Amino acid sequence: MVFLRLTNPNLFLRFVDLFFPWLAAAAGLCLCGGLYFSFMSPPDYQQGELVRIIYVHVPMAWLSMGCYFLIAVSALGTLVWRHPLADVSIRAAAPVGAVFTALTLVTGSIWALPTWGVPWVWDARLTSVLILFFLYLGLIALSHAIEDLRRSGRAVAILALVGLINLPIIKFSVNWWSTLHQPASLIRSGGPSLHPDMLRPLLMMALGFSLVFVLLYLMRMRNEILYRRVTSLRQMQARLQASPGTLPDVFGEVL
Amino acid sequence: MIGVIVGGWEYVIAVYVLSGVVISGLILWTVLDYRSQRHALSELEALGITRRSSVPSAFLSGEED
């Protein structure tokens, strides 16, 4: 119920202002702890020091997928309930998701360079993350291409939902494709469960990066709300100047 | 089979520095964007243009600067 009330933009803004310092502090604390554990943990018996890359890479990968689900849920909010904040949420989350996905790809290839000797392998996982990145690019490009905010929100939501339905298909087909094409896969995923020494920095970093993500997301949502207000106020100003004396009917145009 | 990899600190450092720079860049950009939106909003308010209920009477009666 409390969360339902937060869907009012004004209350949302106040909520962000209130929790902002706490979130920032928690994120900073977790990341510092994660960094400490990450550099204190012993090197892996196979990967050596390179295992420390995993502590950044894996949280990024988790978050880039989690972000897509967040966008898809918001897309439902736009299409089903036509809630303006859902719209704002997609616009706020997409660029952050794209950056996190790009970081997943780049940190992965930095890890791959010494491990496999090449920065890029057309392996199933890498390929599906790359396609996820394309999906993000599509969302961002579409949301910038359509000027009318309401229409662009609807279009982006449709694309996001179609993408969500397609993600499992893409994953499945890319898996199939790489197992048939790859001569003896380089990567054995899974393996034995993680040693606590590795689990601790991984979870710490994951928590830290998740908080950073939430922080960025909330900040961008706040920016987007303000941006919409500025835009509608400017429209109001323009109309007032064009025909002074008439009460403009632009109130609450987008938010 | 992957052999044991010795060293590789340069790659580790590269990953941490790169991630740090990119994410702090994103945060910085977001903060700057926030400032500019706030600035624009207060500028509009200084002109007497505010939201919803608080439409200035000057505009209603048609006098304008």
Next chain:
Amino acid sequence: MRTAFLALLRRDIYLSVRQEGGSGVALGFLLVVVSLLPFGVGPDLGLLRQLAPGLLWTALLLATLLTLDRLFISDYEDGLLELFMTASLPLELAVVAKAFSHWLTTTLPLAFAAPLFGIVLNLESIAVLPLIATMLIGGLTLSFVGTIGAALTLTLRRGGLLTAILILPFYIPVLIFGILSIDAALVGPLSFGVPFMILVSMALCAMSLTPFAAAAALRSALE
């Protein structure tokens, strides 16, 4: 409803054949790609034979992307799309008609021309039938999924490139299973039917689901 559907289909096919936009562009594109490839990779027939199915399939995909943005644009400019919304034909069915006509005028000629172009690429003769079959079925998915991209970018001035970016991720599975089916027919280890059935199921899913998404996108664009 059926007469309206058929009339729309007939009109679209007629227009795209007459305006030398759809089929002509697609075939010309295939010709360009096929004749440039040997200059790019060298005239080695063994290599060309290996590349041929993948190249022809990629060409089909690109040709589809190239012709997609014309799908709704002329009807939008004429104001015909807005008429559809008030007409007896549901917008979803109009989308189906559009997708079918796109398939008939782009994929169909390409699928039958591809083996001919394959001759100069030294395409194996046992690959011909799988190539035609996968292109025909996969092309259905391409056309139907493409309607979503075309509908989303309808009102944009230069929507062509954007449509390609939006649609690219959704085309990758189709390409993968198209090529896998041909590979299976040529070298195994799977039998041709296994990946081909997946291709068919993708086409069925696309045909039943995408019209709703595309129609929703059209409605929001026309609002």
